[in-house]
Amino acid sequence: MTGPVTGPVTGKGTLALVGPGRAGSTVALALAAQGYQVVGVAGRAVDAASTLAASACLDAEPRFVAQVGTGAMVVVIGTPDAAIEATAEAIAPSLEPDALVFHLAGSRGLEVFAELRARRPDVRIGALHPLQSLPSTSAGLERLPGSWAAIAGDAEIDRIAELLEVRAFRVADGDRELYHAAAVVASNHLVALLGQVERLAAAAGVPFDAFAPLARASVENAFDLGPRAALTGPVARGDLATVEGHLAAMDAGERDAYRALAREAARLAERRDHALDRLLDDLRTLQPPDGEENPSS
């Protein structure tokens, strides 16, 4: 396939982006602000809206994936996790010797580059996962400095992290799944839990916003004091009557999550409390109000 490549630009400080979405465009823009010249952008299609938008704001040429590496000494892969491996293979022929190719995924390590490594042993590989939510490039550019990032691979990735002003830590491929699980809990599960707060609050006729200062202070406390020291509430105090009251009052569909987290709170507080265990188990079979089906029966 031929593409609109206008000729190689060589030398350090040149960059290409494949996968011009939220994370890839944020990282490319941040590196451009540090003096990188962005020479090419490739997306799902050379004329896709995201490819054209990123090329315009990065002042770079839209390219076909197979040609994106030409003239670039750094290639950022910002495709979805599942497409990284195939993308790395697709860009292999266009890569400059000694170029650094890195992806941004949290769930994948350097194993995704196995085929690329075999085909192009003369290029360097890495990974840099910003441990931050990047919902747009403007929010991303604001949030990136000061965030942490999991890095792996070639030593130049440390320099890239420095330029992005992120605090880097290395994660080995074997620890990658656990690391990413922690990130998912810290982000997605925390949000899912706030979904339960919203539902319980609504059932009590209380605005969700009223819980924002409490939730923010609890997160701050957990990081300032450590989760164990920050834990307060009925489970930490061993106040089983209150836990029982909560479970009895709430919709049956809310109980599983409440019980699971009550157990986690007991574990964190190191309360080996058989009465609590029994209570949480007994309430599994709590009779629902008339007409409502008990999901655990």
Ligand SMILES: NC(=O)c1ccc[n+]([C@@H]2O[C@H](COP(=O)([O-])OP(=O)(O)OC[C@H]3O[C@@H](n4cnc5c(N)ncnc54)[C@H](OP(=O)(O)O)[C@@H]3O)[C@@H](O)[C@H]2O)c1
């Ligand atoms: N966003 C975050 O908060 C965040 C934070 C840290 C790390 N990351 C990581 O960053 C990576 C990208 O995530 P994202 O949130 O930026 O996703 P995204 O906004 O959906 O961007 C993905 C981009 O890749 C393009 N694309 C998809 N398949 C492709 C292919 N086969 N070849 C070339 N381009 C392709 C998409 O094109 P279209 O525009 O046409 O769909 C889109 O521009 C993931 O590995 C993710 O884990 C994301």
